[in-house]
Amino acid sequence: MSRITLLRSPLSLLTVPLVLAGSITQSAPVAAQSESRGVLEEVVVTARRRAENLQDTPIAVSAVGSETLERLGISDIEDVETLAPSLQFSQTNYKAPAIFIRGIGQRSGNPVLDPGVGMYLNGVYVPRSDAQLLDAVDVENIQVLRGPQGTLFGKNNIGGAILVDSKKPHSDEFELAAKMTLGSHGRKNAKLSSNIPLTDDLALRLAINAKRSDGSIDNVNADNALFDQDRMAVSGRMLWYATETLEVDLFGFLSRIDERGSPYNCKFQNSGAILTKGIYRDANGSNLKEACDLSDSLAGDFKVSQNDEDARYAIDNHMAALTLRWPMWGMDVESISSYALQDNIAISGDSDGTGIHIVAVGPDAGRQVFDGAGLSTPDQQRTQFTQELKFNGSAWDETLNYTFGAFFARETLDDTLDGTDVGDNGLVAVGPDAAVDLGIPLPNNSVLPVQANAAQNANYENKTKAVFAQASWDMASWFQVTLGVRYTEEERSSEHTQITPDYVEYGNRLNAQIGSDPAIVQPVAHYQDGIYSPVSLQQYFAYQAPQVPLVFAEPLVGDTRFSEVTPNLTLTYLATDDTLEALNLDSFIVYGTISKGFKSGGLDIRNTQTSANIQQFEPELVTNKELGFKLDALDSRVRFNVAVFQMDYTDLQVALYERGATATEVIQFTGNAGEAVVDGFELELTALLGDFTINANAGYTDGDLVEYSLGTNTADGFAVVDRSGEAFPQVPQNVRGLVVRYDWFSDLGIISPQLQYYYSDEIFIGTDYLSGEYESSVISQYELYNARLAWEVNDQLSVTAFVDNIKDAPYFVGGIAVTSVIGVANRVPGTPRQAGLEFSYRF
Template sequence: MNRLVKTALLAGAAWGALSASAVAQQASTEPQASNVDDVIVTARRREETLKDVPISVSALGAERLEETGATDITALQQQTPNATVQIARGSNSTLISFIRGIGQQDPLWGFEPGVGLYIDDVYVARPQGAVLDIFDIERIEVLRGPQGSLYGRNTVGGAIKYVTSRLDADSPELTLRGAYGSYNQIDLMAQGSMPVTDKLRIGAAIASYDRDGYGENLNTGAEHYDKDVLAGRVSVEFQPYDNAFFRLAYDRVEDKSNPRHGHREVAGVGPGAGVPGSVYDTYAGLGDRNKVTTEGVSLTAQVDLNDVWSFKSITAYRTGDTDTLIDFDNTPAPTLDVPAIYGDHQFTQEFQALFSTDRIQGVAGLFYLDGTASGAFDTIAQNFGIVIGTAGYVKTTSIALFTDVNLDLTDRLHLGLGARYTMDDKTGHVFRANYLGAARSPLLGGAARNPILLRTDYTRSNTFDQFTPKASLSYDFSDRLTGYASYSKGFKSGGFDMRGDAILTPNTVNGYQPEMVDSYEIGLKGSAFDRRLSFSSAIFYNDYTDQQVTTQVPAVGGIASFVDNVGSSKFFGAEFEGSVVLTDSLTANVAIGYLDSKFEEFLRYNLTTQKYEDISSQVVLQNAPKWTGYLGLTWRGDVAGGSLAVTPSVSYRDDYSQFEFPNPVLDQDAFALVDLSAVWTDPSRTWTVGVYGKNLTDEEYRVGGYNFAGAAYNNSLIGYYGPPRTVTASLQYKF
């Protein structure tokens, strides 16, 4: 089945190109594929067509997201080659992202992502509350490969840009949307804007997402894998002059969904230690309370000084709080229970000077971040009769200078040069101690008592700085076809292991160093056959050094955590995205990714010998499937006086490992997801009716896991699963 799906995807790309070739002689007034020639992106901090950007960028506009039934940004995983965008284990709104095999799965405070997330050019430092629901949106851009010059901070894998809609300048607008679906899904959204004067506009959007659980906590009777999210935005846009624009925006997300405790994959010993019949069920006994709140405010100002120079300022403050529970053993007993609280806040300021002449375009700027990430969690271990309490914080001050310039050497030959210098000052505090009794520690409101063993207690500071260059050379073979070659360096800052155990791993007090990626890429993008075929393709090679990897293993008297610079790995891959008009009514969208990744060195600390050993032959890159693919066909036609779009699609992911250490119980075999959507819009575009079927073959597939095998933890191998088959109907009114 999976081999057939992979073949079908590859054949789909070839069939699309051949079909376009067959109609190459038709008139240019015929339907055109809308992609690289038309889509405007801001991947280089200025507006350009997708074809002119010499990096790999996927851009999904609001219309395509609606037609495919995308509800949140995890939908990017299906339509973007070599991307993993998933909900983190144990959470409903924490994001894990990997692009081309580079990212991070650890959402703990102080450990930073490898894929940067931006909301309207505001950097979002923490993954909690970052599974953004799709509403009030213009497009989402996925920048693949290191973005070391323009975006810099923690974009060794790439960046995801969530771009919200600008307000209508001329007349009031109101959009009301409601949806009902499987598992009693009820989604409600209201979005509106109005001009106060000819210079001032205000807008707001609010969305509520509720759904019963896919499964049940068989111990407490609570919903499991449910959804209870309330999100909103308010914005004010002021344009006092034609050359000046100001936008004040506020957003908030509140997630009260029950915690996801996961599914026990193998049986343990004792009551509730069996394997539940449904992969969405659990016997967890820690509780069902969970709350995540994130919010932020930003002020964007842009002034066009003259025909050449513009100045832009982005000022933002964001904060987040998490109170959650994860039952690692999935049994009523507190064999391995982890209650946790997180808190973070960040202030960012970015100044940009943009310039454009006949031959030179670019930007230079300054970025500043001042943030603190903190938290505490307990590891309640009944079989040891103790709780390990852990708490700490990381304070970060970061400043960066950057520039990116495009020079038109000739009418067809273009040179791109970019550079960034980043300096991070970090102070980390880590406290870890054993307390007698398998109940909450005083750190999380448990009974007051002194530690029986102090494991870690230190405060350290460190400074990390790096110069990250970028260079590209692109050539316009024609007005519709561009090739490019590029080099870029990515940098992810060092830090301190917030779980570090100074007894088991004494070197943890020294922290870990930055990781680096050198990326080489060649690509070809453009359109052909009277623009009936539009495509983007790339071949890349990444050299990844001083790679930061988090692992946790059972140890005598507790759990040993490592965040180490394990060594190096190499990646080779290729990507193709295409859109082709097959007939006047039928369009195909194809995305294919290939990734070959391998550790060259993996240094692991041996708890027994207290020495580092190279075990690269035993490990693999996590969340790095060799093949990913997407094939969607959209038919558009006039039905019942309106316009109907029907989109069947299939997405494919090859085998992949949840961790660097393969585990046949937890690792995911190749699978395919089949979706079908139908969207009807009346001639005035006032009413829209949609029906969306997701995962129609009801595939069961893991998106995360925990591995705590052994008798001390009751053989706790826990899996987390993606959504089952769902069907949703929606109705939208807009004027």
């Protein structure tokens, strides 16, 4: 169990232990801390599935408590990015961010892929990356575990794990707290939380968090702005001591998100890409390059030009978990059972990033394809059941501490819709240049009509079974050996239904319009793929785009199984009292770790240029070698933690955008891509200097693609392309952060100004074999300055003013370049300067 601790001083009420060294803080009356002002308190973490002092735990872990979250105004999990080195929440194709730790993650939202970083809410694994954007509703602490967590956690997490624990109810007293935030761009947030003692043995916590904002990135092509917020989350937790030995912990979480998708500033790259050759029937224009150049010109003003319907982010999350704790045979036993459901899913990205409806991809694009056919869209639904049984114990006068248990998970994804909606309900045209490439003669002032819509409906079932054990043996007062192992079996089955237009019938529907407009005089015939015989440009623009008849292919069914043993060995030196005295330190450990991580493979549909079938991709494997130390010094006023690592990364799972089976089709496919080596280091520092608190962190991640050869559909046919010279995707090489806070204890209360700085290096956003040839596939480095001024009037009332992005300088936080098929790099802009006020009151 992780408990929030505090600084033993008045500083603890308002200091900001970013805890780049991992400090977790908790509010307490000022008078209770004044005697030991300026001392870093012990931090308790659960990185090894038991409560331990952070500074004695030989794992690279950052921990952030509820007070720190409040001090920094953090209400979204993704904002923790600035507090922990080597952690990135990367914006790619959809609004839901992809999580990376030490360069390892998964940027695709494809449901065949597991995330590379595990997210756990009260010990329950959250399986889908687009459901990991959890609002910090009633959070006790957040722990970021860096490096493979392949032994003790419910799913193997090759990059690391993020543990989110909500506040536990207690029977001591009734509590009620309210917080309201008002700010720029129509921001209105409200949060209400309470602790309700029901009996001496039964207590309840309830919390609700609502967020609204108009959006901070203006869309000049619509009367709205992006990065809007419209979400609500509710959590409840009940703790019942049913007997003297049995603890019953019931948790529920509900959230609803219904927002516009990510903003994009388009940068044109490749005039030879399939979609750049299209002539589009849109009120905002017909040419992708012109629309993309307009979008690019708006980047310096925090504006975009996007199609209003092509980017959505909507999802409902439901979770219930029952945790039982009791002693048995001298051990502490914990059973965690959970059920989760996601529905009302409408997620898509405006993949061209322009004001023209050129191409949208994702579940909501699949809905557009069904709507364009006059069909009802199947209701996508995801469910997950998990069960874990864990035993903690000790032996030999507590010199041996051990944990063992078993884990099971079953996840089903029903009616998982994906689609590509192109042009005017799939109707586009190509001109002379494309016609030459296709070998089709084209008369003057003529174009080739094309029908380019496609969709896929799939059902998935994923099962995970695992047993695990880990033991730490204090062989001497100064030396500890930790050995762990996990055996995992993964079963994957899927059923994919490919949905394509009935090209002949679609041609008949075009021809049925002959005579309905003076320009429509010439019949068309299906020529090949989705391409029709030439018509005049005037006739093409005169068509009314008809409903698209769809053909549902026979389902492609497959199943597969993977298994892996993932061991962990850690050697730890703990300095003795004599050593600490000689070094003038308060605590000091050095540890070395060798560990292995595993992420399941799976099945995906691939349309090669000769066939469509289910193909298997293999598991990812990571071997991590790490050396680190942790120390407290200067009478526990300074905490400094360092980790150096090297990871051998094999069979990288890569999501590719490529040409499909036809000349007009764009598909996404998952494959494996050889080997990589990731080197790096991390620094975390917390220092208390009088009334100042200084927190700093820095991370360096250098990923090298040693072998990276992929078979892909190119303009010249299927070929194996060597991409080992590419930069490591989606991960900045250098990141660093700094927070400086001063606490002034005045007669009017505690007044605390605070300045926060964050720097991120450049990021490679390419996805396919051509992306590395363009400078625009790299977004530049950026830095941010945020400021807060907090006034704690008394123990009940506090008021905070804040300004984010003080410099108001444009920057990009992520993106995706799909160079070979769309021909553009889409870059996600950061938010402009924002200001506001927060009001908090504790009853």
